[in-house]
Amino acid sequence: MIGTVEQKEKNSMETLIGQAQRMEPEAFDRIVDLYSVRLYSFLSRLTSNRDDAQELVQEVFVRVVRMIQHYEHDGRFDAWLFRIALNLARDRARKLTRAPGVTSLEAFTADADDDRSGRDRIADPAQPSPQDRARLDEDVDRMQQGMARLSEPEREVVLLRHYSQMSFADIAAMMETPIGTALARAHRALAKLREWMESQ
């Protein structure tokens, strides 16, 4: 039964990609619906900036439009999509680093404030009570601070695993490292995050 469901999903993804390769606009709408939230969460955690994440998500999908005809579907569309996202985020980080007078920590601190106001602005009233909400916001802020303390490869491997749902083997391949390295980075990152969260 599970196999049948998976097969159906695979077939429908193949159909969707075929439609996108024929430049059918509705197919791209569907792809945006399917992936935008995960990509946005991934990129906002990676960049610590929600405005940048929004811009990057948009750019990811524009790249998809431009490159979809070169994509050969092997059942790993997620990996292809997140590789584009990761490369765009890395390009952005390089530009930020090159910008005079801007350090990653300064950028992070400034963005953390933006982060909070952004979340308040689009808060869903159907969500938890104000007290729970405040506690959740604090946790999310702490997590974001913890993420900022990880090395870039550590942050990338944890976020890819969580948001792209790729296997560690695929993540290792994408990052061009042995799987042991990817696992070690993830292990180290999670341990650091736990330690950080518990110390706060």
Next chain:
Amino acid sequence: MTPREEERRVMEQGMRWFRDVCQDTDCPDVDRIKRHVRIAVNEKWLATELASEVPATLADDAKRRTRQALSETNDRPSIRRAVNAHRAWRWAGVGALAAAACLVMIVRVNRSRPTEDSLVFVSAFEQYEEDDLTLSLRALKDDVLDLEQNLETQVSATFGNSVFDTLLDDLDRSLQEAEADDDWS
């Protein structure tokens, strides 16, 4: 359980912990993303059309005829080509973006050194010259104005900042001439 399996088990446990702590509470502006994606699809579609839709024989003939037309000093033929190209796009049911992109290229062809692509593109649609379709220069201008209002930023980014000003100036001048001269086409 092998050491590797144990490692993976611990890792998955860690990821579950991460998922529980790392709660995402907001979403991107999906409508805005979709608008940008639509524009990218149109641009890609147009580029593909330019690259592949003009049959070789038609293209050769079109190139020859356009070179001939461009060798004329009179500006009138270029305006006629613009109208015919626009007419063709409309006839083919293509949106305003394609029509205006076509016009932009025509203006470029007539204002600078023509490229092979633009020659082929413009000339191919001269084939529709004999179609009995009624499309006025004013309607063409309205389409461009609509496009300018709706897609100014995106199209300017693609074709250059002042291209619409140039195009509209040309159309204004041509419209005045056309109104003063019924025999313009």
